[in-house]
Amino acid sequence: MERGLRAYRAVLRLVRRLPPDTRPYYSKFARENFVNYRQVDDTNAIQDLFQRAYTHSTWILQKYSVDQSAADRLKEICCR
Numbered sequence: 001m002e003r004g005l006r007a008y009r010a011v012l013r014l015v016r017r018l019p020p021d022t023r024p025y026y027s028k029f030a031r032e033n034f035v036n037y038r039q040v041d042d043t044n045a046i047q048d049l050f051q052r053a054y055t056h057s058t059w060i061l062q063k064y065s066v067d068q069s070a071a072d073r074l075k076e077i078c079c080r
Helices: 002-015 023-036 043-063 068-078
Strands: none
Touching: 002 023, 002 043, 002 068, 043 068
């Protein structure tokens, strides 16, 4: 649970780096995904979800030409 909350906070910090008109969409998208998967208890499935959160976040940063090094903190949380 704690790791999930840290990942969620890191994703929301990344959303703040996006263009202002896209922030509401991506913050809502992130919240919906974290809420939808909060009951998952399979370790492999959880790791896959963290990896997917990191991969998707870096793709979005690249799409909007935001420096992907901003996702380093998320990488520390998700990819261990």
